[in-house]
Amino acid sequence: MSTPASLSMLPPVDAAPGIRVYNQKLGMWVFLLSEIMFFTSLIGSYIILRSAHPEAYPTPGSVLNIPLTAFNTFVLICSSVTMVKAFAAAEVRDARGIRVWLLATIGLGAFFLGVQAFEYWKLLGHGFGPSVAGYTAAGGPLYGSTFYTMTGFHGAHVFLGVVALCFTLFRATRGAYDHGDYGGIEVMGLYWHFVDLVWIILFTIVYLM
Amino acid sequence: MAIDPNVGANLHSPDMPADATHELGAAHPKPRYMFIFGVLAVLTMAEVGVAYLGLPQRILVITLVFMAMWKAGLVAMYYMHLRFEPRNLIFLVIAPLPLAFVLVLAVLTEF
Numbered sequence: 001m002s003t004p005a006s007l008s009m010l011p012p013v014d015a016a017p018g019i020r021v022y023n024q025k026l027g028m029w030v031f032l033l034s035e036i037m038f039f040t041s042l043i044g045s046y047i048i049l050r051s052a053h054p055e056a057y058p059t060p061g062s063v064l065n066i067p068l069t070a071f072n073t074f075v076l077i078c079s080s081v082t083m084v085k086a087f088a089a090a091e092v093r094d095a096r097g098i099r100v101w102l103l104a105t106i107g108l109g110a111f112f113l114g115v116q117a118f119e120y121w122k123l124l125g126h127g128f129g130p131s132v133a134g135y136t137a138a139g140g141p142l143y144g145s146t147f148y149t150m151t152g153f154h155g156a157h158v159f160l161g162v163v164a165l166c167f168t169l170f171r172a173t174r175g176a177y178d179h180g181d182y183g184g185i186e187v188m189g190l191y192w193h194f195v196d197l198v199w200i201i202l203f204t205i206v207y208l209m
Numbered sequence: 210m211a212i213d214p215n216v217g218a219n220l221h222s223p224d225m226p227a228d229a230t231h232e233l234g235a236a237h238p239k240p241r242y243m244f245i246f247g248v249l250a251v252l253t254m255a256e257v258g259v260a261y262l263g264l265p266q267r268i269l270v271i272t273l274v275f276m277a278m279w280k281a282g283l284v285a286m287y288y289m290h291l292r293f294e295p296r297n298l299i300f301l302v303i304a305p306l307p308l309a310f311v312l313v314l315a316v317l318t319e320f
Contacts, residue, residue, distance in 0.1 A: 019297035029298065033305050040309040048316040061260075070257045074250060081246045084288050088239065186290075193288045197281045204277040208260040209270055 028187045032194050039198050042153065043205060046146050056140030060207050063128055063138050064147075065119060072115045073203045076158075079108035080196040083189045090182035098177055098185065102169045105192065109162040116155050120148075147206060154202055157195045164188060240287040252280050 019026070050057045060066065082104040089097030123129075127136030130148035135141040168188050171177070177185050256276050259269065286292040291299060 019301070020295045021298050026298070029302060033302065036305055036309055040312055044313045044316050047313060051317070066257065066260070070253065073253055077246065077249045077253065080249075080284065080288050081242060084242050088242070190289055193284050196288075197284045200280045200284065201277050204256060204273050208256060208273050209266075 022183060024183050024187045025190070028190045032190065035194065035198075039153075039201075042150050043201070046150060046205065049142055049146055053140065053142055056142040058138040058143070060209070063123070063126075063143070064207055065122065066207050068115065068119060069203060069207050072112055072119075073199060075108055075112050075115070076196050076199050079105050079112065080193050082108060083192045087182065087185050087189050090177045090185040093178045093180065095172070095175070095178040098172050099169065102165060102172055102185075106162055106165045106169060109158055109165065109192075113155060113158055113162065116151065116158075150202055150206060154195070154198055157198070161192050161195050164191070240290070240292075242287070245283055245287045249280055249283060252276055 021029075082101045086098050086101035086105060089101055123137075127134065128144050128147075129135055129141075130144050130152075132141040132145075135144055137144065165188065168177075168184060171184065256273060259272055259276070262269075264272065285302075291302060
């Protein structure tokens, strides 16, 4: 007995061929588009608060360690290169290359997080905290709360990226991605490059302006 | 026409055999990843240098935003391969950017 048409979950016509992008990649791009608006709202909030309360925001260099973070920015850019190298290795079915470059990306991502943790530790030691209580650094506590919100959410994205990279590496050691099935590496790379892209903008706005 | 499946043919489904590539997208030349990395590194150093120049705030902001957008564009175009994607995906990605721009610009003009 056939299912009545009204109860069928199938579309009434054959699905359109789409935009010539496989589903995982399209899904990741749509997710990243929502991430664009997420970070835009954070950046917009930062700008409006900083514009409304200029007295709370001293020159970034007077509080933040710009050379250290510039170095960390360089580390994250390096991790984008290693990530894209892993993808390039997957394209040519180089199993060892995939594992080596993924491991390098994980190492650089973890290093970035380590430097950020060190930066937080030093800043907290100088009274630059995320809350009103105990804030003794230059400017006002608003500076601390917006700084930690923006860099913290980015750091959380890096952390989740490192976790996802570890899972990707685990799958790679089990023989995935080097038989022309490089979709997982490419989609992982899209996320990782986006995190790098966001940091490029955050670094400019939070540390240099 | 034979297409080398190893030359950055990332437009076809990774689950499909390589010979299906020609139906779903032409192969693109492999981007020069290390060259892009060099440009990103130089731009980062230039940004930090500009920040220490002591420029008037308005000129500093315009210069830094321009450099940051340039870097972000390079990452999206070459590392995220957006330049080599089907036009519909590019439109999809570009669509929210004016909204993001308007959101930030709208709050900026309040001050």
